[in-house]
Amino acid sequence: MKRGFVTIATGEDHYYLMARNLLRSYRLNCKDPMPFAIIADRDNDYTREFDDVVIIDNPSKTWMDKLRLLDSCPYDENLFLDADCLVYRDINFLWELFRDADDFSCFGKALP
Numbered sequence: 001m002k003r004g005f006v007t008i009a010t011g012e013d014h015y016y017l018m019a020r021n022l023l024r025s026y027r028l029n030c031k032d033p034m035p036f037a038i039i040a041d042r043d044n045d046y047t048r049e050f051d052d053v054v055i056i057d058n059p060s061k062t063w064m065d066k067l068r069l070l071d072s073c074p075y076d077e078n079l080f081l082d083a084d085c086l087v088y089r090d091i092n093f094l095w096e097l098f099r100d101a102d103d104f105s106c107f108g109k110a111l112p
């Protein structure tokens with residue numbers, strides 16, 4: 001069973017820049033980085049750093065594209081992170097946290 005992290009970027013380049021920053025922060029702070037995919041509306045310089053790129057057809061280029069995640073995720077088990085996040089420590093423990101989760105689960109915390 002293949003596991004990996006996923007983010008999404010569609011539309012303007014600044015969303016792609018944030019996604020790449022997320023990817024780099026993950027790889028910098030995780031001891032054993034797992035595959036990391038991006039769901040996007042096009043290939044570009046930012047998407048080339050990801051392990052997997054899934055191009056979606058007819059994106060809305062809004063938050064509505066997130067609703068297509070369940071049909072677009074490339075791995076058997078996927079953990080989605082918003083592109084505007086940064087990783088400051090190893091987050092691979094999340095796989096254990098969601099080990100007994102059903103098909104879909106959410107977790108989050110707003111920081112000031």
